[in-house]
Amino acid sequence: MRLSRATVLAQAKAAALDGVRRLNCWGSHLTDISICRDLPNIEVITFSVNGISDLEPLHQCQNLSELYLRRNNIRSLDELFYLKTLPRLRVLWLAENPCCGPDPHRYRMTVLRNLPSLQKLDNQAVTEEELSQALVDGVEITAPPARSSVENGWSESTASSAAGSTTEPESELLSCSLEEANKTQEELGMKPTPRDKYSSFSSQETDCSCKKRNNVLNAILLLMKELDAEGLEIIQQTVARRLQAFQKKELQEE
Numbered sequence: 001m002r003l004s005r006a007t008v009l010a011q012a013k014a015a016a017l018d019g020v021r022r023l024n025c026w027g028s029h030l031t032d033i034s035i036c037r038d039l040p041n042i043e044v045i046t047f048s049v050n051g052i053s054d055l056e057p058l059h060q061c062q063n064l065s066e067l068y069l070r071r072n073n074i075r076s077l078d079e080l081f082y083l084k085t086l087p088r089l090r091v092l093w094l095a096e097n098p099c100c101g102p103d104p105h106r107y108r109m110t111v112l113r114n115l116p117s118l119q120k121l122d123n124q125a126v127t128e129e130e131l132s133q134a135l136v137d138g139v140e141i142t143a144p145p146a147r148s149s150v151e152n153g154w155s156e157s158t159a160s161s162a163a164g165s166t167t168e169p170e171s172e173l174l175s176c177s178l179e180e181a182n183k184t185q186e187e188l189g190m191k192p193t194p195r196d197k198y199s200s201f202s203s204q205e206t207d208c209s210c211k212k213r214n215n216v217l218n219a220i221l222l223l224m225k226e227l228d229a230e231g232l233e234i235i236q237q238t239v240a241r242r243l244q245a246f247q248k249k250e251l252q253e254e
Contacts, residue, residue: 021042025050028050033057040061041063043065044065047067049071050071053079066090068091073098077141078141081141081142084114087117090117092120092121105137106137112134114138128244128245
């Protein structure tokens with residue numbers, strides 16, 4: 001049975017006042033979920049089969065652990081930007097939205113790259129192998145949606161991010177100098193890079209993959225200085241998963 005908008009709002013307000021941990025608004029013709037800003041303690045939300053397109057209000061729900069959004073009007077995966085700040089989110093059902101796009105693998109990898117704490121996505125358990133693969137095949141979402149035109153479930157900003165991930169980095173951050181790189185390495189207790197070795201990755205280097213690897217590595221080292229203990233722990237866990245995936249692949253090839 002579908003609930004009227006007035007009933008849904010009344011239910012949500014009651015949840016906010018009474019500290020209710022679950023909110024079920026399945027098939028309620030909802031398009032506006034701004035009431036979620038007043039539900040900081042909610043743990044489970046069911047918004048499936050509605051007309052929701054904007055997930056911004058959900059970033060206030062810091063205790064949210066399960067979110068069901070199947071069959072809505074979420075057009076861009078950039079909406080995941082608002083879910084990245086939810087530390088307890090473990091279950092997400094996002095299938096049958098325009099944002100899923102024409103490529104199921106790319107969609108799943110992008111969701112897992114941005115929400116690596118998920119244990120279940122679209123009613124399917126998340127594996128360690130998928131989390132490692134998501135670092136390679138997924139698109140990192142670093143900004144909220146532009147609310148611009150969307151084609152095949154992928155917004156312009158997400159598409160440009162994906163395109164940029166396959167080309168050589170040219171930004172000022174990635175093109176850090178030898179002095180910057182060595183200073184960062186010394187601060188992290190690492191040996192500085194000799195100038196003759198660094199020159200092999202210069203702009204004249206014919207092997208672009210080596211230059212790209214060096215630039216990316218130096219950029220990561222620079223960014224590590226900006227992270228707190230929690231951020232460094234996430235990096236440590238991600239690196240461990242990535243190394244395990246490489247080791248498993250090498251064993252399989254042997």
